[in-house]
Amino acid sequence: ANGVVLITTKRGKLDHATHFTFRAYAGSQSALHQLSLTDAHDYAILANEQAANTGNPAYFANPDTFGVGTNWQNEIFQHAPIENYELSAAGGTDKMDYYFSAGYFHQAGVLPKSTYNRVTLRLNNDYHLTGHLKVGHNLTFQYVTNQVPPNVLNMLYLADPTIPPTTPTGAFSNDNVRSSAGNPAAAVYYTRNTENQPRIVGNVYGELNFLGSFTARSSFSLDNQRSETRTFLPVYTVSPTQQNPTSNLTVDVGNNNSWLWENTLTFDHQSPTQRINVVGGVTAQAFYTEDLSGGRINIVGEDPSLWYLSAGSATGQTNSNTADNWRMLSGLVRLN
16 A cells, blocks of 8 residues: 555543533535526527427427526425534543543435434443553444435436426426426435444454563454345326336345454664664455345335335345455564
């Protein structure tokens, strides 16, 4: 690699006292810069020109009856609140120092149905067993739930500005097949994507100082992450080019596991005229990932409690299972 990045985590202090800290912030995000799109009046003129060039009748009898029309960016983009809270406690004694924190993060995206939530618990402890031997651990648990938004950005820039998002009866407006983009508001409404991601990251280590100038250190790290995504699409009809005649469900489960074992021996000697630092070590690392997905149609109802493959028809079902793994053993030496 081109360099080494050293990451340090928050730890306690050996001052025989527990310090509590609470941090919080909140704000809002929005899409500041929008593209300048053709309004409904000019869109009608251009659509009629296209129809004349292709030998078809005009789409609009009188384009002058249209004004600005629908700016789909204003209809879809939203103000997105964001908030973060963290409570931590840190302290220590002559034999141990500790750091514990609990946090919650919430963010609503500028696109509807793109909410992100994360809960984090962290525990970092160091134990001073003797004057020369120290062991410790860094443990982090994280649980993420979010919604995966529909891919509507292209639709926003291609959608028909002469139609409103919904009709007076509350139904989604048909684009009358003048544009193949469809109704972005309908695409957002009928999207049902959820994702859950629990993750555990841990590290345990031992460090021994001996003969004044030598330090032996061994650490083992583990990273286990699981993701579960459910994508449900109900039966709906907006237009001939924007419809889903059969409900369908896709479930995807992925597992990513990795571990890293590092062993180093350091010699550090200083004198009035020079300093010598030598590091040698052996590291081993492994990574394994597996993904399992399946899909079925004709799901009974739209209740999220029924978003399981067994609730659908086995006819036309799909499935996929992939995996990958690698391992690496390395040696290293550095002399300063």
